[in-house]
Amino acid sequence: MTARPVAASPAEEGAGAAHRLAARGWVRPLFWSAAPIALLLSVAVAITIGPADIRVADVWSVVGAHLGWGSADVSPIRDGIVWNLRLPRTLLAAVCGAGLAVCGAVMQSLLRNPLADPFVLGVSSGASTGAVLVVVLGAGGGVLSVSGGAFLGALCSFGTVLLLSHTLGATSDRVVLSGVAAMQLFSALTSFVVLTAADAETTRGVLFWLLGSLSGTGWTDVWTCLAVLVAALVVCGGYARTLDAFAFGQDAAASLGVSVARTRLVLLCTTALLTAVLVASAGAIGFVGLVLPHAARALVGPGHARLLPVTALTGAVFLVWVDTLARTALDPQEVPVGVVTSLVGVPAFVLVLYRTRSTR
Template identity: 65%
Template sequence: MSTGAVESGVRVSGGPAVPAPRHESATVFAAVVVVGVALLVVSVAVTVTFGPADLSVRDVYAVIGAHWGIGSSGLTALQDGIVWQLRLPRTLLAAVCGAGLALCGAIMQSLLRNPLADPFVLGISSGASTGAVLVAILGIGGGAVSLSMGAFGGAVLAFATVIALAAGAGGGTARVILAGVAGTQLFSAVTSFIVMSSANAEQTRGVLFWLLGSLSGADWTDVMVCGAITSFGIIVCLLMSSSLDAFTFGNSAASSLGVSVRRVRFLLLTVTALITASLVSAAGAIGFVGLVLPHAARLLVGPRHGRLLPATILVGAVFMVWVDAVARTLFAPQEIPVGVVTALVGVPAFALILFRMRGSQ
């Protein structure tokens, strides 16, 4: 098999290579990127004005302008803090979480050649939650271990457990998914045990709400840390996009095309665990983003990863910005966990994608 096969089209599992008309697909991809970036900017600009506080759109942008050195807002310190310390970092973190989780889902689906793979299904999110809870409630590390480091350790341990279970069962992508389900339940149970046995009532309420996915505690530190880690992961994954195309044909074909299968898989899975851990430590376990949105992006730009990954990132960012806006305004001042909203939206959307995939076969 030559590299031309990868460049001219991608084989759909169980079917022939699908040609990729270069001029048409390039035009569609450019349009998706332009529209996606515009939608993301508009989404952030609009949703930052949402909230239960009595602040007009003019007030919100006066505060932002004042912090950028453009005039003075004329508002109180409390009103300034609501916009600059609460709404804006929360909205930006939502965009980062959506981009990162969607990217991780696309990478894992490609590496494992399974459309059901994502950090939540494979137990990485549950493991990261366990690591974060160990640090937050039990104080593991005596303050030397941060929440993000604990979450990363838990994510790596969870994924190693899943891979070991799958290998012990004979390997194969189907067994990886089944092992992921088992790993998810295991680490969720461990997390629940820690919370119920060691946390007080106030900690229990806060942790359980956070485990369902919550951006209510977002601050500028979270935005910078998660943004830096996710940006690093995006760069690495984009540089590996051609190798991911080769993985579509299977490990043997990828190896014959000159891809170092073990090295690339180890690198990308480590990056995926790192991104997931950082996002879970800041926002809790948010499901269905990495499962559904890569499929939506494939419908827009096709399966080639040089185009799929940027589209997935943009779709994920826009999606999470609006999900968070709904979560904090639908029943204001009471807030819905973000993970609840993603599940309510994600399950029907995933069902539609499955039906469309069935109809195209």
């Protein structure tokens, strides 16, 4: 006769929960002290990786010299490689990783769907379409910038998702399915515009950029994306407690005094703007906003006051190393960053699907 498993008593369950909280309590201060250092070291070490013989000390020397803290003890060639080529690219990778990860965390909370992110919901594809229309067809008559076109494309794409999901019945699963449909639609539009309106050389360059490329990054791209990221973090951080309320559903959030419609409008427009600016500078980089928020929640829990900055830090470190791998793995040929993130993100996407299925 087999013995039946004995259910844990409430006291034992409480002790187990307390043990898990205590373990997480040790993780949080360790992460907060280590993550910024890990980001700085990642940027410094990533800059040294490549065909030129550059050391971490050379990186600090060049940065200090350009900030007025002394003179660079390196040759002018190495100075140019560090300051004009690798440093802007690596910093933009960190900014894009942080921004896309934060967008994913906000969208997952607003929609209460663990599979939501700018790429899956079609926002990145819409931004790509808008940017390509400006670059290839000259849409906007020279008045509309690439970032402006990307922002309008992102809004059109997300408006399509909202229209489809509300027409079909706005459940979280249908929002994601509508996002997949919008992603395919705007990806097809982008491909059609590029293949029919551009010459062969332009087509190759645009298609490479659409897969995610940080090559040719300048300081203007870094400062623009960084400014928008900081503004978006301020806005989303101000809604941290509101996002916590969304974990219990729209009705529960409304009963707590949350203006659901206004909150959704503000945060979705904020994430659309941030996604558009990042896509305009680096192309469509997928799966960062899907994977990294789940890793951050495992570290610090679901509270958005801690989740958003942790997600930004982990996303920044992640994309710095992904970009380093992309530009050096097949040297001298460069692999698009979006290809590498997809190779990492697809298995993680399957894992999230499995975990979501197992918890239902």
